[in-house]
Amino acid sequence: MKLILNTWIFENAIKNEADQIELVDRVAKLGADGIEVRREYFKDIDLELKAIGERARKQNLIVNYSVPDEIFLEDGSVNPRLERYFDEGKLMGINKIKFNTGHFDRFTGNLKKALGGLPLDQIEMNVENDQTAVSGTVQAIKTFLDQANKAGLTQLGYVYDLGNWGFTHSDAVQSAKDLAKYTHYIHLKNTIKHEDQMVTSADLDTGMFDWKNIISYLPRDVSFALEYPMENDEQILEQIKLFRREVGEY
Template sequence: KLGIWNIEVRREYFSDDLREMEALNCAKLGKRLTLFYSVPDVIFKSGQINPKLLQYFAEASLFGASYVKLNVGEFDGYRGNLGQELGTSVPKSIQLNVENDQTKLSGSAEKIVIFLGAAKKADLNIGFVNDLGNWIFTKQDTVSSSKILLPYTRYIHLKNYTIENQQTKTVPIDDGKLDWKKLLDN
C-alpha cells in the first residue's frame, strides 16, 4: 500500500526458525515485491567456496528472494574451477551480487575487481553493490574505487559518515562528509 516494491531482507535479523522465512514468502505471494537477501558472510573461506553458500541460496529460495548479496572473502588462494563450482551453487532464478564491506579482506576495490573479472571470464553473472559509506573504513578513495568497479555495479547503497574523535560514525545521508549527489553524477 506504500508503493514500496523492493525490500532488502537482512539475514542477521532472522531467528534460526525457518517459519519466519516461510511467512515472508506467504506475505510476498500475490504482491509485486522483489526481495533482496543480504547475507553477512563471504563467498570464499581460505581460498575455498564457502560450504554455507548452498544453505544461503536455499533460504533465499524459501522466501522468494530474487537477489543475494555477499562479500567476496579470501578469493586470493582460490585454485578451483570458478564457473563450475560457483556456477552450480547459484540457482538460475537468483542473481548474485557482492558488496564492499568495512574490512580490508572484502572491502578492497582491487580485490573485488579481480574476483569480478574472474567471474566474468568464467561466464558467471555476478554484479557489484557499491556501499559508498564503506570505503572510508578501508581507507580508499570513494570516487576512484567507484570508477574501478563501475562496469560491474548494479546498484548503490547510499549512506554517509562523519569522523568524531578519530572514530568513524554512520550518520543520516545529508549530514556526513560524502558528497553523495556529486558521486552519483560521476
C-alpha cells in the first residue's frame, strides 16, 4: 500500500505563499510515496501543472489530483469542466482524480455515453464522500457507483474520507462496510466535536474515530492519504510513523 500526502497538510506554507511545486520536494524528503495536489491551491495553474509533473517524475512520486467540483450539476447535467480537469491531470502525470458526485439523482441520460469519453483507461476517476447531504451519504455514492458498474464503467471508484463522516453525523464503520467493494483510495483524518461544531484533528489518534478499527473493514491493497493540516515537518514525520507502524500490522 502507498502513502500519499495531500497538500492540505501544508496549509501554513500555502498561506505563506508557497506553491505546490515546492511541496513536491518536501513530500519526497518526508519519505511519502506521493503527493495529492489540490486544485484550489494553485497560484499560477498554467505554470504549476507541468512543473509539478516534471518534478514528481524526478522524485519518483505518485501524483493524485483533488478537484473541488462535482460530476453532475444542479440540473443533473454532466459538468462540462470534467474534460479540462482530466487534461490538467495529464500534464501532471496523475494516477487518480477525485470529484464529488453532485446531483446524480437528477441525471436522466445514458451514463456510459456521458462519461465514457473521459480518459478513464489512463486516469482512475473516483468520487468522495464530502460534507454535504447531496454528495456525502452512502446512498448517494452507492447509487452512483452501482449504476456506473451496471453501465460497464467498472473502473470508477470511491475515496473513503474518514473525517467527513463526522461532519455529516454518519456511521463511519457502517459506511466502510457498505462502500468497501468500491473503495480505491482512503483519506485519513480524524474529527473532534468542539462546542457546537466539528473540527479536523491534527493527530490520527485524537478524535471521535478509531481509525485503526475502521480501516479493517476496507480493502488492504489501496493507497492511503493523510489529509489534515499539521504545524511542521516533525509532526508530519510522527504521523507518517504512526500510520506505517499501525498499518504494518493491518
